[in-house]
Amino acid sequence: MGLFGKLKESLSKTRKNFVEKIDTIVTGRRHIDEELYEELEEALIQADVGIEGALDLVEKMRTEVKKRRIGEPEELKKLLKEQMLEILGAETSSLNLNGGKPTVIMVVGVNGVGKTTTIGKLAHNLKADGQSVLLGAADTFRAAAIDQLEIWGQRAGINVIKHNEGSDPAAVAYDSLQAAKARNIDVLIVDTAGRLHTRSNLMDELKKIHRVLGREMPGAPQEVLLVLDATTGQNAINQARLFKEAVGVTGVALTKLDGTARGGVVVAIKQVLDVPVKLIGIGEGIGDLRPFNAREFVDALFETENNQQQAG
Amino acid sequence: MVFSGLAERLQETFKKLRGKGRLTEEDVDLALKEVRRALISADVNFMVVKDFITRIRERAVGSDVLQSLTPAQQVIKIVRDELAALMGGTQSKINLAPAPPTVIMMVGLHGAGKTTTSAKLANLMRRQGRRPELVAADVYRPAAIKQLQVLGDQLNVPVFSMGDQVSPPDIAKAALEQARREGHDLVIIDTAGRLHIDEDLMGELRNMASIVKPQEILLVVDSMTGQDAVNVAKTFNENLSLTGVVLTKLDGDTRGGAALSVKAVTGCPIKFAGMGEKLDALEVFHPDRMADRILGMGDMLTLIEKAQANFDAEQVEKLNKRIKSMDFTLDDFMEHMNQVKKMGPLDQVLGMIPGLGNMKKMKDLQIDEKDLVFVEAIISSMTPWERQNPQEINGSRRRRVAKGSGTTVQEVNRLLKQFEQTRKMMRQLVGMEKNIKKGKMKNPFGLGKNSPF
Numbered sequence: 001m002g003l004f005g006k007l008k009e010s011l012s013k014t015r016k017n018f019v020e021k022i023d024t025i026v027t028g029r030r031h032i033d034e035e036l037y038e039e040l041e042e043a044l045i046q047a048d049v050g051i052e053g054a055l056d057l058v059e060k061m062r063t064e065v066k067k068r069r070i071g072e073p074e075e076l077k078k079l080l081k082e083q084m085l086e087i088l089g090a091e092t093s094s095l096n097l098n099g100g101k102p103t104v105i106m107v108v109g110v111n112g113v114g115k116t117t118t119i120g121k122l123a124h125n126l127k128a129d130g131q132s133v134l135l136g137a138a139d140t141f142r143a144a145a146i147d148q149l150e151i152w153g154q155r156a157g158i159n160v161i162k163h164n165e166g167s168d169p170a171a172v173a174y175d176s177l178q179a180a181k182a183r184n185i186d187v188l189i190v191d192t193a194g195r196l197h198t199r200s201n202l203m204d205e206l207k208k209i210h211r212v213l214g215r216e217m218p219g220a221p222q223e224v225l226l227v228l229d230a231t232t233g234q235n236a237i238n239q240a241r242l243f244k245e246a247v248g249v250t251g252v253a254l255t256k257l258d259g260t261a262r263g264g265v266v267v268a269i270k271q272v273l274d275v276p277v278k279l280i281g282i283g284e285g286i287g288d289l290r291p292f293n294a295r296e297f298v299d300a301l302f303e304t305e306n307n308q309q310q311a312g
Numbered sequence: 313m314v315f316s317g318l319a320e321r322l323q324e325t326f327k328k329l330r331g332k333g334r335l336t337e338e339d340v341d342l343a344l345k346e347v348r349r350a351l352i353s354a355d356v357n358f359m360v361v362k363d364f365i366t367r368i369r370e371r372a373v374g375s376d377v378l379q380s381l382t383p384a385q386q387v388i389k390i391v392r393d394e395l396a397a398l399m400g401g402t403q404s405k406i407n408l409a410p411a412p413p414t415v416i417m418m419v420g421l422h423g424a425g426k427t428t429t430s431a432k433l434a435n436l437m438r439r440q441g442r443r444p445e446l447v448a449a450d451v452y453r454p455a456a457i458k459q460l461q462v463l464g465d466q467l468n469v470p471v472f473s474m475g476d477q478v479s480p481p482d483i484a485k486a487a488l489e490q491a492r493r494e495g496h497d498l499v500i501i502d503t504a505g506r507l508h509i510d511e512d513l514m515g516e517l518r519n520m521a522s523i524v525k526p527q528e529i530l531l532v533v534d535s536m537t538g539q540d541a542v543n544v545a546k547t548f549n550e551n552l553s554l555t556g557v558v559l560t561k562l563d564g565d566t567r568g569g570a571a572l573s574v575k576a577v578t579g580c581p582i583k584f585a586g587m588g589e590k591l592d593a594l595e596v597f598h599p600d601r602m603a604d605r606i607l608g609m610g611d612m613l614t615l616i617e618k619a620q621a622n623f624d625a626e627q628v629e630k631l632n633k634r635i636k637s638m639d640f641t642l643d644d645f646m647e648h649m650n651q652v653k654k655m656g657p658l659d660q661v662l663g664m665i666p667g668l669g670n671m672k673k674m675k676d677l678q679i680d681e682k683d684l685v686f687v688e689a690i691i692s693s694m695t696p697w698e699r700q701n702p703q704e705i706n707g708s709r710r711r712r713v714a715k716g717s718g719t720t721v722q723e724v725n726r727l728l729k730q731f732e733q734t735r736k737m738m739r740q741l742v743g744m745e746k747n748i749k750k751g752k753m754k755n756p757f758g759l760g761k762n763s764p765f
Contacts, residue, residue, distance in 0.1 A: 042358060048538040051352045111561060111589075112423030112534065141589075143462035144455040151454035165462075196564040229423060233355030233538020235566040256422060259507045260543045 023077075032065060032073055040076070048264035050234050053271055057083055081298055087267055088294035093251060093276035095291075099222030102134070102180040102188045104213055106173075107253075108206060108243055109227035111194030114255040116145060118227050118281060119189050120152025121289035122253075127156055131186040136176025137162040138169040138209060141193040149191055155286060169193065169205065170212045177216050190221070197242035210247040224249050225278065228265070230257045236265045240273050251278035254292070258283050266297075340372050347391060356569035357542045360398075360576045368394055398572055399599035400581045406437070407527045407555065412497035413445075415488065415524050419517060419552065420532035421544060422505035425560035427456060429532050429586055430502040431463035432594035433558075436584075437498055444469055445496040447487040449520070450504040451476040460502055467591060470496075480504065481520040488524050501526070508547035518551055528555045530583065533574055535559045541570040542577045549578040559597065560586035575599075640735050642699040646691050649684060689717040690727050702728055 037058050044054035060083050061076065070079065097103050105122075109115050116139070123133045135153050137160050139145035146162050153160040161176040173190050180188040192209060195202035213220045226249040228236050243249050254266060257280050266277050277292040344365050351361045371390045408414045416433070418426045427450065434444040446464050448471055450456035457473050464471035472487040484501050491499045501524070506513035521529060531545060531554050548554060557574050562585045575582055582597045691699065693716035698705050705713070705728065714721045 045352055046358045046539050048540070051349055110536070110564070112425055114423055142459070143466075144459035147458045148453070148455035196561065198563075198565045229534070229536075231421065231534070231538060231540045231544070232536050233541075233566075233569065234353055235355070235536040235564070236538075238565055256507075259421070259509055260540055265538065 032071065032076065036073060036076070037062065040080070044264065048233055048268075050237070050264070050268045053264075053268045056271070057087075057267075084267060085294060085298050087271050088298065089270070089276065092291060092293045093278050095278055096222050096250070097131070097187065100217065100219055102177070102185045102217075102220075103223070104177065104180075104217065104221035105187065105189045105223040105225060106192065106210065106213065106221040106247070107189060107225045107227060108192050108247060108249070109194060110196055110239055111142075113194065113227045113229040113232075114281060115139075115194060115227045116148050116152065116191055118225075118253050118255055118279070118289060119149065119191050120156065121281065121286055122279070123152065123158050123189055124156040124286045125289060126187050127158060132184070133158050134176065134180045134183065134185045134188045135160045136172055136188060136190040138172040138176070139191050139193040140165055140167050140169050140172060145191070145193065170208045173209045174212050174216060177213055177220065181217070197239050197246075203242065203246045206243075207246055223251060225251055225253050226275070227253045227255055228269075230254050230265070231259065232265060234265070234268070237268055237272055240269050240275055244273060244275060249275055251276055253277075253279040253281065253289075255281035257281060258288075337373055340369065344369055344372070351569060351572075354569035355536075355538050355541070355566070355573075357539055357573035357576070360542070360573050363576070364394065364398065364572075395572075396599055399575050405596075406583070409527050413488070413491045413499045414497060414528075415499045415501070415526040416528040416530060417484075417501045417503060417517075417521060417524070417526045417552075418530055418532055418558075419503050419548060419554075420505060421508065421534070422453075424505065424532040424534045425586055426450075426505060426532045427459050427463070427502050428589075428591075429558050429560060429584075429594065430460065430500050431467060431469075432586065432591055433584065434464075434469045434498075434500050435467050435591050436594050437500075438467070438469065442498045443496050444498040444500055445487065445491050445494075446471045447484060447499060447501040448473040449480040449483045449487075449501050451478070451480060451483070452504040456502075456504070463591065470494075480516055481523050484520050484524045499524075508544045514547075514551045521552055529553065530556045530558050531574070531578070531580070532558045532560060533570055535562045535568045535570055535585075536564065536566040537570040539573075541573045545574040545577045549580070554578055554580045556580050556583040558582070558584045558586065558594075563587045563593070642691050642694065642702050642731060643696075645731055645734065646688065649687065686717070686719055686723065687727060690714075690719055690724055693717040702731060 040061070041054045041058045044057055045051060049057065057080070061079055064070070064079055064083075065076075070076070095105070107115050107119055119135065123135060126133050133156075135149060135158055137146045137149045139149070140163060143165070146160075146165060150160050150162070161172065161179050163172050163175070169192060176188055176190060179185075190209070190213070192206060193202075195206065197203065210221065210224070224243075224247050226240060226243050228239065232239070240249065240252065252266070252269060252275055254277050269275055270277070277294075279289055280292045280297075281289050347368070348361055348365050351364065352358065356364075368390055371394070406414065406416065418430050418433075420426050430446055434446050437444050446460055446469055448457040448460045450460075457476060461471045461473065472483075472490060474483050474486060480503060487501070488499060501520070503517060503520070504513070506517075508514070529552050531548050533541060533545070537544070545554075545557075557578065557580050559568070559571055559574075559582055562568060571582055574580075582599065585595050585597045587593045587595050690713060693713045694705070698709060698713075710721050710724045710728075714724045717724075
């Protein structure tokens with residue numbers, strides 16, 4: 001099964017829920033009417049796009065329908081796909097790995113979104129691509145977080161720079177960067193403790209880590225990845241906003257996309273904050289972190305059962 | 313608008329209604345549209361919202377609301393009642409087994425907070441006089457067992473583990489046997505996170521439940537969960553017959569709509585709420601109070617309970633006497649500060665006071681607990697005599713104190729000024745005591761823009 005197949009498989013739940021709903025809405029209808037728009041809006045809301053995002057999308061569809069004189073309800077599906085793609089952007093945003101040596105990737109997010117797991121997978125991928133990787137265990141708060149990162153490090157054959165639990169995370173970040181420089185490492189990934197974005201003192205701590213990295217190496221961290229749980233609802237927008245304000249998030253890693261959770265929140269985040277999704281986590285295996293490709297994502301989301309067999 | 317919570321949104325909606333003397337049916341619909349929008353933005357499941365709005369509309373339009381002189385209040389009351397009803401009505405406790413040990417299984421998705429919540433629950437139950445044992449049955453996530461062990465060590469609660477090579481149902485079985493032998497009356501099993509659609513892992517949980525026959529199967533739900541919360545709750549409930557729900561991460565700015573959704577889908581009571589990272593930050597969930605809180609009516613009951621649990625009664629009595637005798641010194645000031653600090657993170661405490669919930673939004677009221685460290689340092693750098701006679705601290709003494717505490721003279725000045733203000737306020741408070749008894753309490757802790765607490 002190719003990459004596309006795996007992505008489709010993991011998105012199948014999302015697709016079933018979402019597309020089937022859209023299908024039942026559009027098929028068997030003769031006209032595009034108010035009720036139809038309302039049902040589309042509801043479907044989008046249920047996909048976690050959010051009420052503002054849903055209203056916006058439906059409004060755009062309305063305009064297009066008028067402009068293009070679309071009369072067939074079936075056409076609406078294609079139109080919706082088009083609109084979502086326009087928001088997400090057809091271009092792939094990949095990780096910026098050419099910002100210097102080492103490229104520093106700082107990973108942030110609220111508690112329990114899968115930061116450490118994402119780092120484990122990302123490190124594995126980068127190493128498989130021939131990059132030398134070092135991990136910095138700057139989550140010094142949560143019990144056994146350092147151990148968890150070390151286990152991932154062992155699996156991928158990558159060294160981990162660590163201090164004791166409870167020590168200053170900025171100091172860990174500092175040491176990690178010094179070590180990465182000394183060892184001529186390509187990519188340094190710094191893990192941080194999960195924190196609720198509303199805790200101003202913890203956000204200050206995060207700013208300090210960011211500052212220390214930038215002071216020791218101009219331009220670092222080149223990437224600040226915000227890890228988001230795909231099951232999160234509208235609060236994800238607040239998370240993205242506050243983390244962006246604090247440490248200038250450069251991209252989102254959307255995790256746990258392998259359940260029934262919809263990717264809708266991605267649309268909302270791109271729409272409101274213009275932060276691109278760069279990675280998606282589609283399974284529990286070490287290789288199950290993929291670059292995000294909007295076209296594939298939307299394609300997979302809208303794939304009909306028929307086409308799926310041909311493509312898979 | 314994205315930032316405003318459900319409470320603010322509803323308040324805003326009703327502010328518009330509040331100005332009106334009488335409501336038309338269209339007015340009610342307009343308000344309900346806002347309620348719907350607010351609830352959906354709060355991540356309440358779409359179908360649940362639909363149902364909710366229909367019920368509210370029936371009551372609002374059907375009753376004498378429209379003729380009432382205070383229709384806005386009537387609508388608020390209906391929304392609030394229905395909200396509380398939807399969340400369960402009354403508080404719940406842990407079901408205890410007739411013959412100990414009582415067994416509790418903690419289940420949920422990845423990252424919901426099962427391990428932390430297990431430890432918090434053990435801590436809470438021990439405070440209530442139980443002898444809990446924690447069981448590390450998450451054999452999949454790297455270092456999950458270690459995490460529970462570390463937390464167990466911190467709490468001094470024993471953690472049963474058999475490594476990650478034994479199947480979880482076997483671990484649970486062995487743990488139960490050991491608990492019986494060692495006289496634990498409560499066994500809390502931390503299971504692995506899983507996808508609700510993963511049949512194999514669901515089967516494993518069903519298997520475990522059939523072996524240990526738990527009194528409680530608690531679903532741990534991240535309060536930030538979106539529309540998917542209903543699917544998760546439904547599947548877990550169908551597979552395991554849940555007995556209750558624990559909501560986690562409620563201390564953030566999530567509007568917590570998942571609470572309503574999960575309750576509506578499972579019918580299970582929400583028993584506890586995780587309110588912070590510390591191990592005592594697990595609170596009994598009070599649906600009625602939560603509804604009040606969602607509607608911005610404050611949460612005085614929780615605050616009072618917190619104060620009772622954490623305030624040293626004798627100390628408070630002593631302090632009160634000193635306040636009354638106008639003999640309030642910097643020593644008392646510091647003690648007072650420490651007592652308040654014990655109640656938990658200050659922004660949370662503030663959020664519970666009616667009327668302050670909104671003010672919390674203002675940036676300058678963001679209280680950083682680190683500021684308190686400075687205050688403590690400054691006071692600690694004074695001599696006992698200076699603490700008793702703050703008005704006698706002259707310029708040279710101020711310079712010395714600033715040096716000693718690693719602060720500046722300006723900061724020392726500010727503190728002394730704040731102290732003087734607090735002292736004045738205390739005097740007023742004593743004068744206000746009669747009013748307080750009449751229920752006119754406005755500012756119980758002297759909280760304000762320039763006060764350090």
